[in-house]
Every structure is written in C-alpha cells, then in structure tokens.
Amino acid sequence: MPERSSCRRARRYAVTLTAVVAAGAAVLTGCTSDGGEAARDASATRSPAPAPAPAWDVRPASxxxxxxxxxxxxxxxxxxxxxxxxxxxxxxxxxxxxxxxxxxxxxxxxxxxxxxxxxxxxxxxxxxxxxxxxxxxxxxxxxxxxxxxxxxxxxxxxxxxxxxxxxxxxxxxxxxxxxxxxxxxxxxxxxxxxxxxxxxxxxxxxxxxxxxxxxxxxxxxxxxxxxxxxxxxxxxxxxxxxxxxxxxxxxxxxxxxxxxxxxxxxxxxxxxxxxxxxxxxxxxxxxxxxxxxxxxxxxxxxxx
The missing domain is CATH 3.40.50.1110 (SGNH hydrolase)
Structure with missing residues (x-):
C-alpha cells in the first residue's frame, strides 16, 4: 500500500509539472487564443530591408x-x-x-x-x-x-x-x-x-x-x-x-x-x-x- 500511494503522488506531480511547463511556453512564445496573431502583428511592424542599389546604371548622366x-x-x-x-x-x-x-x-x-x-x-x-x-x-x-x-x-x-x-x-x-x-x-x-x-x-x-x-x-x-x-x-x-x-x-x-x-x-x-x-x-x-x-x-x- 505505501508503494501504490507513492506512485499516485508521483503521477500527480508529473501532470502538474507538465501543465506548468505548457503554460510557461505559451507565455514565452506569445501564443494567444487566436492562433498566434500577436506574433504576426509584431512581425508586420518591422520595416523590410532596403533593396541594394544596382551596380550598373543604365542611364548615366555624363x-x-x-x-x-x-x-x-x-x-x-x-x-x-x-x-x-x-x-x-x-x-x-x-x-x-x-x-x-x-x-x-x-x-x-x-x-x-x-x-x-x-x-x-x-x-x-x-x-x-x-x-x-x-x-x-x-x-x-x-x-x-x-x-x-x-x-x-x-x-x-x-x-x-x-x-x-x-x-x-x-x-x-x-x-x-x-x-x-x-x-x-x-x-x-x-x-x-x-x-x-x-x-x-x-x-x-x-x-x-x-x-x-x-x-x-x-x-x-x-x-x-x-x-x-x-x-x-x-x-x-x-x-x-x-x-x-x-x-x-x-x-x-x-x-x-x-x-x-x-x-x-x-x-x-x-x-x-x-x-x-x-x-x-x-x-x-x-x-x-x-x-x-x-x-x-x-x-x-x-x-x-
């Protein structure tokens, strides 16, 4: 009996720990109930990198x-x-x-x-x-x-x-x-x-x-x-x-x-x-x- 009680406590501890880890991961990754729209909004606010100027100008001025x-x-x-x-x-x-x-x-x-x-x-x-x-x-x-x-x-x-x-x-x-x-x-x-x-x-x-x-x-x-x-x-x-x-x-x-x-x-x-x-x-x-x-x-x- 002491052994079965100990196993039950171990299983309850594992379930609790898994839930805590999952919740923490959701916070860290910015997950929301809408499927990650917050992350997409943050990405959209970043300006795109400017395109490099071409090395050859087809319209030189002199x-x-x-x-x-x-x-x-x-x-x-x-x-x-x-x-x-x-x-x-x-x-x-x-x-x-x-x-x-x-x-x-x-x-x-x-x-x-x-x-x-x-x-x-x-x-x-x-x-x-x-x-x-x-x-x-x-x-x-x-x-x-x-x-x-x-x-x-x-x-x-x-x-x-x-x-x-x-x-x-x-x-x-x-x-x-x-x-x-x-x-x-x-x-x-x-x-x-x-x-x-x-x-x-x-x-x-x-x-x-x-x-x-x-x-x-x-x-x-x-x-x-x-x-x-x-x-x-x-x-x-x-x-x-x-x-x-x-x-x-x-x-x-x-x-x-x-x-x-x-x-x-x-x-x-x-x-x-x-x-x-x-x-x-x-x-x-x-x-x-x-x-x-x-x-x-x-x-x-x-x-x-």
Whole structure:
C-alpha cells in the first residue's frame, strides 16, 4: 500500500509539472487564443530591408570616351583627318546619334561628354587617357582601343598579349583610384580581317592603304599566297586574344561591361566604311557602333 500511494503522488506531480511547463511556453512564445496573431502583428511592424542599389546604371548622366582613331571619327568626314563630331561615343552629328546623344539628349550631350581618344593610340597609352577622363568625373567611360596594337608594320611588331593585359589592368586601376564609381563600357576590337575583305573591293581604298594604314593586315591587299594568308590570320588571332583580355579584365570589375564581342562580330559593309580609306568607319559605320553601344549600356544585364 505505501508503494501504490507513492506512485499516485508521483503521477500527480508529473501532470502538474507538465501543465506548468505548457503554460510557461505559451507565455514565452506569445501564443494567444487566436492562433498566434500577436506574433504576426509584431512581425508586420518591422520595416523590410532596403533593396541594394544596382551596380550598373543604365542611364548615366555624363560620358567620357577614350581610345583610338575610331572614337575620333578618323577619315569619316575628310581624308586623313579626325572628325570627332561624328564619333560613335560623344559626337553631336544628327545622322550618327552618338551614345551620348541617345543617353543624354542632343543639348546635354555637348556639355556632359568629353572625348579623350587619340588617333593612332595603342593600349600602352590608355592609362594616360584614363587619368585625363577621370578628371571629368563622368558617370560612364567608353573604351574602344586595340586595333593599333595589331595594326603594325609587321606581325612581329604587334603588342604582346601580356603587355596588352598589363596596360589595360593599369588603366582600370588608374580609373578606380580617381573615380571608384564610374562605369566602364568596353567595346571589342573590330575584326580587321573582315575590314580587309570588305575594303579590298574598292580600288581607291586600296591606294590609300598603300600609304601605310595597318600594314600587318592591309599590305599587298590582293596577295592570296600562303604567306600573306598566314599573316592575316596571325593578325586576326591576335585581335581575338586582345578581346579575351578585355572580357576577362572587365569581368573582375562590377562596374565594367564588355560588349560580348558585338563590334568584332558586326559585319561591316561598304556602306559603313569611310569613302576615303575603306577601312575606318564612316558616318554610317559610326552610327552602327552607337547603336551597339546604346543597346548594351541600357540592357538590364551584360551581353551573354
């Protein structure tokens, strides 16, 4: 009998303890008879975390351009002369409708864009151009350079790929030190072999080529011997390697966007080339470059 009485007391103690624990748990968790609405009300009063600002602004308010003769509009208006007013990046010509005009409007483009490109420039000169452009504190810098690194008097003199890479990396560091939030739009180097293939159809253009334009690709334009073919293929391969560098370096910077090879892939025709040298883009070609740039700059994401 004493043992059964002791068991009954133990069972009553366990039931009581369970009830106390359950009540305490209800208080601690804020449970109510309506199924936890008090907890939901408290959660609803908390402000949601703000969404992070996008790294790429599709509507920059100012633009600076760096690069070479293409961005200077060389041979687009007259023979062997710059014509920056038709530049695909910052020009004011109504027929071209440059990237600056498309983004900023014609009136604002004149006062909020700057062209620091230099005809004949190679990648080794880009850090200096980048430093000059950074002084303007632009929201976007366009880069189109590299053709002159491949356009040399001979294949042997083309800029080595690693030197090209080192200069481009230095250019990005130069900009980031002075303007850490400026966006960079990088155009691929055009396919020089395709320009040769198109331009050689024009006898006048080939006469201009003999003055020394891009001899590594354009010399002996009608020579289809094995040595000439190999030379042109070597130039094209080097351009493709340069574009790989542009893509790889740009990919490491969240505010840099490469065109995905769009300019290299563009199939220029005689209508897009200069009527004087049949190699540089004319007005029509500059307009096509502006279209490509605008499409990529304003896209929700970088080209695939």
């Amino acid at each position: 633009i600076a351009a760096v690069g070479d003769s293409i961005t200077r509009g060389f041979d687009a208006c007259s023979v062997l002369a710059d014509c920056p007013e038709v530049s695909w990046a910052t020009g004011t010509d109504g027929a071209v409708r440059s990237l600056a005009v498309r983004l900023l409007g014609a009136s604002k483009a004149a006062s909020h864009s700057w062209n620091h490109a230099v005809s004949g420039a190679r990648m080794a000169q880009l850090p200096e151009q980048m430093a000059q452009a950074a002084k303007e504190r632009p929201e976007l810098i366009t880069v189109m350079i590299g053709a002159n690194d491949a356009c040399r008097d001979s294949v042997r003199l083309m800029t080595p790929v690693e030197d090209f890479r080192a200069s481009f990396e230095a250019s990005v560091r130069q900009l980031r030190a002075a303007a850490p939030k400026t966006q960079i739009y990088v155009s691929s180097v055009p396919d020089l072999k395709r320009l040769w293939s198109t331009g050689r159809e024009n006898p006048l253009g080939k006469q201009i080529w003999k003055l020394g334009i891009c001899r590594s690709m354009l010399a002996d334009a009608d020579d289809m011997g094995s040595a000439a073919v190999a030379r042109r293929e070597a130039v094209r391969a080097r351009v493709m390697a340069y574009n790989d560098v542009l893509r790889e370096v740009c990919a490491r910077d969240e505010r840099c966007r490469y065109d995905g090879g769009a300019v290299f892939d563009y199939r220029f025709t005689g209508k897009q080339l200069s009527e004087w040298d049949w190699f540089h883009p004319g007005r029509n070609g500059q307009a096509r470059l502006a279209e490509i740039a605008y499409r990529n700059v304003t896209a929700a994401g970088p080209p695939a």
